[in-house]
Amino acid sequence: MTTNPYAGSPVGYAAEPAVGPYSIVELMPGVRNLCEYVRLSSGERVLLMMEHTVDPVVVQAIAAAAALRDTDVRILSVPPFSPGGWDRQASYAIETAAFHEADVVISGTWWGEVHTAPLFFDQIKSRSSRFLSLHMTATAGALLTGGRLPAEVFYALLERTLRQLSAAREIRVTSAKGTDLTFSGFAFDPDPGAMRPGDWRPFPYGGANFWPTDTEGVLVVEESTATGVPEEPLRITLEGNLVRKIEGGTAAAQLRRYAPGGFYMRHGLIGLNPKVRIAGGSQFEREKHAGAFYCGLDGLTDGEPVTTGPGFAHCDCQVDRPTVIVDGEVFIEHGRLLILDEPHIRDVAARFGPPDVILDDNPMMVLPRRYTGAPA
Known part of the structure; x- marks a missing residue:
């Protein structure tokens, strides 16, 4: 059988499948973990900087979770970023200005900040924002699987x-x-x-x-x-x-x-x-x-x-x-x-559910909702 090597190489979110609106229910355990990871607090100014092609259900799930924590949420839809300075003349003035005013930035870009000077790591470190990046991972699949751990x-x-x-x-x-x-x-x-x-x-x-x-x-x-x-x-x-x-x-x-x-x-x-x-x-x-x-x-x-x-x-x-x-x-x-099998790691996993389930590295087996959050 001949395999096309490019079949598994999507160029951006436009090549990712969209999901149905009711999928938002299944995304929430991962989104809750996202909010806790970035330490969202009431009253903070939150910027969701999402490329135009990100699945709206993913954007809605993150925005709704942030709003539920009584934050001041803004959604900025931006053009896709180019890789590796391919388009060095692109203007990021709007993105940069919005980033400078936010307490928390949640970025849904395909190529991530490492490819552009105005949002590079040195610029992020010079600001007071907390910057969480979903580069190539602002998808339902990523929130449903890795986001649930x-x-x-x-x-x-x-x-x-x-x-x-x-x-x-x-x-x-x-x-x-x-x-x-x-x-x-x-x-x-x-x-x-x-x-x-x-x-x-x-x-x-x-x-x-x-x-x-x-x-x-x-x-x-x-x-x-x-x-x-x-x-x-x-x-x-x-x-x-x-x-x-x-x-x-x-x-x-x-x-x-x-x-x-x-x-x-x-x-x-x-x-x-x-x-x-x-x-x-x-x-x-x-x-x-x-x-x-x-x-x-x-x-x-x-x-x-x-x-x-x-x-x-x-x-x-x-x-x-x-x-x-x-x-x-x-x-x-x-x-x-190999450390997935170590007793201490299994003890930590056991706070949330069966270690054999939580630490199983077959991601086709989606982690059940009841094992994704508060300790059991």
Whole structure:
């Protein structure tokens, strides 16, 4: 059977299926977790910045939940963002002005803020807003699956992961398709939980994010934001944290055009959310699945890595079922996050329901409503 590699590479929310109006009922457990994660409080000014093509039911669900908490809700419908500075002349004056006046921003964009200077992380950190991003995840499917995981369970997984990985000397990522990367000299995002002014966080909550100073080896891309799913193996060779070679037919040519000045390894992420979809999910959704891995290449600026602003060629690369070895110890085995079986993690999950249900990493089995919220 011949498979079209582009079939699983939607270009934006317009390619996502819409849902019926009564679906709002089933979205509310995930939306409730979203509101608690961003710590919505009565009287706050809340901006929902949603691309024109986001499903109206998703927008209504978030707006209704925010209004129920007696916040001052505004919905701003905006044009789709372009990836990697593709449209650097686009005006974001309205979006920026609205963002500056909000206490909380809930952003439903396909490409996310990392691709545009006026809403880049340095700008977010300079403001008093709390910025929650649903990049590629302002969908009913994401709220129904990954959004239902209780935040306490995610943070137990994150704390356990950071305890081991932040003290490590080396992280090695391999895959059946040929990826073999070794990271060292890295720093992890501590993500302390409760959001503070100037914080940016993704939703559904997803993983452990890190920035390496050195990356060596070969990345075989299973999907990227610049190429979709490649027609043939796309091999990227890195030395000294810089991309030295890109091989793989059409996709390789597309990637070279995306950043003619070259790439460096900006960051990596280890997925920790067992309820996030693999099948049917966008790339930025799948990257958060427990046991998945992705890394972000970014364009060099005048031949140098510059991390204080956008590289205007950010390209996230997905590895769905890797093996991750931390200082010689297996942490993920063929896409299975081993700490899901640890007693402490199971004890935290048991506060909400049966651990075998809550921690099952088959996201086709949607978490029942009664296990998604208040402790059992």
